[in-house]
Amino acid sequence: MKKINQTEILKETILLMKMKQADELVQLKDQYHYTIESLKPLNLIKNAFGQMATTSEFKGNILSNVIGISTGYLAKKVLLGSTHNPIKRILGTLLQFVITNVVTKHSDKSTEENSQNI
Structure with missing residues (x-):
């Protein structure tokens, strides 16, 4: 049986955290672009009329x-x-x-x- 090295566990944890951080950064950028698009005046007007038309x-x-x-x-x-x-x-x-x-x-x-x- 191989002895678990604390340094390797720490390296794996760091690697997992970096991957998680990169994924969250991509999600944050996507949300930023979505928010910018939804706050454009034309899109605000379209959404308002769309909601009114569905009632x-x-x-x-x-x-x-x-x-x-x-x-x-x-x-x-x-x-x-x-x-x-x-x-x-x-x-x-x-x-x-x-x-x-x-x-x-x-x-x-x-x-x-x-x-x-x-």
């Missing part, structure tokens, strides 16, 4: 707004068509605004009910 409340709001705006626009076009009379244009815009608000509020209630049922 169901935000999706419901977008959907209800799109439905409301589309309905208001279509109602204005169907009822007034394309007119050159400035008074009819103003009344058409007001009508579009009112219909958009009514439909948006109504679709908000229905999306809330649907999200509560899920």
